[in-house]
Amino acid sequence: MYEIVEKKVWFNEIKEFKIKAPLIAEKQKAGQFVIIRINENGERIPLTIAHKDLDNGTINLLFQEVGKTTMDLGRLNKGDFIMDISGPLGTPTHIERYGIVVCIGGGIGVAPLHPIVRAMKSAGNNVISIIGARTKGILIYEDLMRATSNELLITTDDGSYGRHGFVTDELKNLIDVRKIPINLVVAIGPPIMMKMVCRVTEPYKIKTIVSLNTIMVDGTGMCGACRVSVGGRTRFVCVDGPEFDGHQVDFDEMIQRQRQYLTEEKIAVERCKHK
Amino acid sequence: MTSPNEEEKRPENEKKEKRPKIPRQPMHGQDPAVRIRNFDEVPYGYTDELAKLESSRCIQCKKPFCIEGCPVRIDIPLFIKKIKEGDILEAARVIKRDNCLPAICGRVCPQEDQCEKVCIVGKKEESVAIGRLERYVADYEAKHGRFEMPEMAPKTGRKVAIVGSGPGGLACAGELIKMGHDVTVFEALHKPGGVLVYGIPEFRLPKAIVQREVDYLANLGVKFMMNFVVGKIRTVDELMEKDGYEAIFLANGAGLPIFMNIPGENLNGVYSANEYLTRSNLMKAYKFPDYDTPIKRWKNVAVIGGGNVAMDGVRTARRLGADNAYIIYRRSHNEMPARKEEIEHAEEEGIQFRMLTNPIRILGNKDGWVRGIECIKMELGEPDESGRRRPVPIKGSEFEIEIDAVVMAIGSGSNPLVASTTPDLKVNKWGNIIVDREKTGRTSKKGVFAGGDIVTGAATVILAMGAGRNVAGAINEYLVYKAIGW
Ligand SMILES: Cc1cc2nc3c(=O)[nH]c(=O)nc-3n(C[C@H](O)[C@H](O)[C@H](O)COP(=O)(O)OP(=O)(O)OC[C@H]3O[C@@H](n4cnc5c(N)ncnc54)[C@H](O)[C@@H]3O)c2cc1C
Ligand SMILES: Cc1cc2nc3c(=O)[nH]c(=O)nc-3n(C[C@H](O)[C@H](O)[C@H](O)COP(=O)(O)OP(=O)(O)OC[C@H]3O[C@@H](n4cnc5c(N)ncnc54)[C@H](O)[C@@H]3O)c2cc1C
Numbered sequence: 066m067y068e069i070v071e072k073k074v075w076f077n078e079i080k081e082f083k084i085k086a087p088l089i090a091e092k093q094k095a096g097q098f099v100i101i102r103i104n105e106n107g108e109r110i111p112l113t114i115a116h117k118d119l120d121n122g123t124i125n126l127l128f129q130e131v132g133k134t135t136m137d138l139g140r141l142n143k144g145d146f147i148m149d150i151s152g153p154l155g156t157p158t159h160i161e162r163y164g165i166v167v168c169i170g171g172g173i174g175v176a177p178l179h180p181i182v183r184a185m186k187s188a189g190n191n192v193i194s195i196i197g198a199r200t201k202g203i204l205i206y207e208d209l210m211r212a213t214s215n216e217l218l219i220t221t222d223d224g225s226y227g228r229h230g231f232v233t234d235e236l237k238n239l240i241d242v243r244k245i246p247i248n249l250v251v252a253i254g255p256p257i258m259m260k261m262v263c264r265v266t267e268p269y270k271i272k273t274i275v276s277l278n279t280i281m282v283d284g285t286g287m288c289g290a291c292r293v294s295v296g297g298r299t300r301f302v303c304v305d306g307p308e309f310d311g312h313q314v315d316f317d318e319m320i321q322r323q324r325q326y327l328t329e330e331k332i333a334v335e336r337c338k339h340k
Numbered sequence: 341m342t343s344p345n346e347e348e349k350r351p352e353n354e355k356k357e358k359r360p361k362i363p364r365q366p367m368h369g370q371d372p373a374v375r376i377r378n379f380d381e382v383p384y385g386y387t388d389e390l391a392k393l394e395s396s397r398c399i400q401c402k403k404p405f406c407i408e409g410c411p412v413r414i415d416i417p418l419f420i421k422k423i424k425e426g427d428i429l430e431a432a433r434v435i436k437r438d439n440c441l442p443a444i445c446g447r448v449c450p451q452e453d454q455c456e457k458v459c460i461v462g463k464k465e466e467s468v469a470i471g472r473l474e475r476y477v478a479d480y481e482a483k484h485g486r487f488e489m490p491e492m493a494p495k496t497g498r499k500v501a502i503v504g505s506g507p508g509g510l511a512c513a514g515e516l517i518k519m520g521h522d523v524t525v526f527e528a529l530h531k532p533g534g535v536l537v538y539g540i541p542e543f544r545l546p547k548a549i550v551q552r553e554v555d556y557l558a559n560l561g562v563k564f565m566m567n568f569v570v571g572k573i574r575t576v577d578e579l580m581e582k583d584g585y586e587a588i589f590l591a592n593g594a595g596l597p598i599f600m601n602i603p604g605e606n607l608n609g610v611y612s613a614n615e616y617l618t619r620s621n622l623m624k625a626y627k628f629p630d631y632d633t634p635i636k637r638w639k640n641v642a643v644i645g646g647g648n649v650a651m652d653g654v655r656t657a658r659r660l661g662a663d664n665a666y667i668i669y670r671r672s673h674n675e676m677p678a679r680k681e682e683i684e685h686a687e688e689e690g691i692q693f694r695m696l697t698n699p700i701r702i703l704g705n706k707d708g709w710v711r712g713i714e715c716i717k718m719e720l721g722e723p724d725e726s727g728r729r730r731p732v733p734i735k736g737s738e739f740e741i742e743i744d745a746v747v748m749a750i751g752s753g754s755n756p757l758v759a760s761t762t763p764d765l766k767v768n769k770w771g772n773i774i775v776d777r778e779k780t781g782r783t784s785k786k787g788v789f790a791g792g793d794i795v796t797g798a799a800t801v802i803l804a805m806g807a808g809r810n811v812a813g814a815i816n817e818y819l820v821y822k823a824i825g826w
């Protein structure tokens with residue numbers, strides 16, 4: 066059992082928990098995730114470790130309520146317990162001194178991006194971060210990102226804050242207008258955003274790392290539910306990833322596979338709402 | 341000439357026609373038409389009367405071959421004698437001297453290839469139903485027996501870590517705790533039991549039985565750490581150096597799904613048997629939406645393979661509502677490695693067998709879902725290394741089957757997670773951990789032992805259990821008597 070020691074409601078559907086999990090905190094590296102199961106009847110779902118506190122032995126999970134499990138999760142409060150948390154899972158981000166690194170986060174993808182920004186910065190990189198959201202109200206982690214990045218750029222789809230447009234617009238600006246010699250791009254967000262970022266960087270041959278969020282069950286390489294095609298080879302996101310060379314990822318296949326349980330997810334949400 | 345003395349020494353099994361012929365007693369169970377609508381266990385098990393009757397079929401051989409056929413050498417004639425005498429709890433004690441998981445083995449052991457295969461009665465008629473009797477005894481004990489504290493050696497204070505809570509890990513833990521050691525089982529998933537809980541379906545092995553065994557070990561003092569992926573939260577080296585474990589038993593099983601590498605395998609509706617069965621068993625997706633994990637209730641499902649895993653997959657698909665549930669297997673009926681009983685049960689349940697058939701391509705529709713599978717007919721050629729006749733494709737015999745989903749059950753490899761994070765642990769080219777010849781389970785790394793599927797490749801419950809027990813003995817000798825070293 067893992068205790069929730071703090072709850073922060075960012076917005077209606079975006080919440081963050083600080084959870085007591087000292088062993089996991091001790092081992093966590095940027096890019097890794099956990100798999101949680103709320104209760105006996107629960108599903109196993111992956112969430113990225115957005116932050117850790119070694120002194121207090123806690124990890125932070127930030128999530129968006131998109132279906133039954135995340136909605137159930139959002140109903141928990143400080144002092145409640147999560148039944149199972151397994152982790153840290155996945156291969157940590159490869160951190161080295163690349164030079165100029167652009168870190169791009171879309172939506173709640175900013176949370177998992179944050180530890181990577183920190184690690185890249187500590188490794189001596191010059192980190193330019195671009196974060197984007199639909200609208201100003203749902204932008205998360207702005208202060209944290211500003212504090213850890215050398216430069217922070219913000220976009221909103223509706224123009225309510227920062228540049229009016231998408232994160233890819235800022236990225237194009239960095240490349241074409243400011244002529245910044247980018248050594249590496251890291252992008253985390255909705256699959257379509259990551260796909261678009263890769264489309265921008267590919268012609269310039271800028272190495273682009275993306276973090277994939279496929280459907281998972283065990284998270285240890287046992288079931289193959291999380292498989293994706295990368296460079297024509299089948300890889301398991303939970304152990305070989307979650308980060309891959311974005312130019313090699315078959316995003317269309319991945320997006321298709323994410324939709325496998327749409328019918329069932331709708332049924333689950335309906336029941337959940339009536340609780 | 342035979343003297344009266346020699347006459348006495350003659351094994352009883354050679355005396356002819358001394359008893360009235362009693363046929364092998366059947367085990368009644370759910371009707372196929374009923375059971376394909378539920379996930380309850382199929383056979384009900386023997387009643388007291390049937391068990392007694394069946395036990396009387398054993399002729400109490402002086403040289404019992406059946407014991408030789410059992411990998412853990414249970415004293416079969418003795419436990420059967422106790423049934424005959426009506427002392428079922430004593431029968432349970434006899435079995436438990438050699439097999440700590442009788443309720444499980446009585447259900448899932450390939451008896452027809454082991455103890456029952458060599459039973460002398462089987463030479464003339466059907467062999468004694470040893471497995472069914474074992475199951476009867478274990479179930480009787482669970483119902484009527486009281487918790488008996490086994491003899492426990494004084495505490496040694498030596499810490500042993502066991503990685504994996506399958507039959508290998510559980511058996512090893514049970515022995516080591518009785519030897520007085522401080523035992524912790526580390527398990528990656530949220531429930532202990534290994535394949536017994538995530539792979540083998542409820543209708544063949546009720547999960548309450550596995551839980552009972554785990555509770556028993558916990559009562560003896562075994563600690564269980566769930567959600568603990570060794571290699572991630574802790575490496576083997578850290579367990580030894582940081583956490584002070586003096587010996588480690590690796591029983592992490594053969595948990596790596598194998599795909600065929602044919603086109604279309606990443607289409608929606610293609611699953612590894614591990615995923616399909618884990619969803620249904622461990623996550624209880626067959627009870628969706630009462631349980632949160634979803635599973636698709638396909639109407640036409642093809643399961644590729646011919647082993648126990650394939651049978652479990654296809655029978656699960658049928659129970660989830662498939663009108664057409666196929667087994668597609670590249671060899672013939674005779675070569676199917678699944679247990680006979682499972683194949684028979686599958687046939688009764690209306691599973692369609694497509695033998696001598698090999699998939700070459702999975703076909704998808706425009707939205708990326710499976711719509712069919714293209715197969716080729718096979719014929720049996722010359723025997724291969726395994727002695728089985730090699731299936732060879734018949735040119736031009738390609739054909740399609742319309743299906744909505746495919747479950748791959750063509751075997752499983754060894755998961756590299758533990759080995760790849762333990763640099764000085766030697767593995768063979770298939771990733772199986774190499775242990776020394778003397779059956780101690782010693783690996784190349786000091787203080788580290790291994791056994792079960794991770795050593796042998798996918799095998800059986802009883803072999804993993806036997807390995808766990810052997811290794812417990814070796815660990816004890818290593819820790820206490822220093823009789824085993826590196
Ligand atoms: C490595 C990784 C890290 C992630 N990190 C975060 C994070 O930090 N914060 C966050 O909010 N979300 C994260 N996600 C996504 C999160 O796991 C899903 O939002 C969640 O599983 C949805 O479950 P649900 O029952 O609420 O919704 P559902 O209605 O069940 O599903 C909504 C969508 O989520 C996806 N999904 C469903 N079930 C699973 C599953 N078992 N595993 C993975 N995806 C699933 C599907 O694409 C589905 O269409 C991460 C995913 C992965 C793979
Ligand atoms: C569907 C199916 C049906 C079967 N039917 C039969 C049958 O009828 N009869 C029969 O005799 N055999 C059967 N078998 C085979 C039998 O189940 C196995 O041979 C046996 O379970 C092996 O036991 P084990 O202890 O070696 O490993 P497993 O039972 O595989 O247990 C290994 C455990 O280790 C855990 N683990 C793995 N990696 C880690 C890690 N890094 N850290 C912590 N824990 C880890 C796993 O989660 C798992 O719980 C079947 C197998 C399957 C898959």
Ligand code: SF4
Binds near residue numbers: 413445449802
């Ligand atoms: S453990 Fe298996 S092989 Fe041994 S007696 Fe029981 S059923 Fe037979």
Ligand code: SF4
Binds near residue numbers: 416
């Ligand atoms: S079970 Fe068979 S082989 Fe064993 S003692 Fe009885 S008759 Fe003999």
Ligand code: FES
Binds near residue numbers: 284285
């Ligand atoms: S989630 Fe099962 S193999 Fe990745």
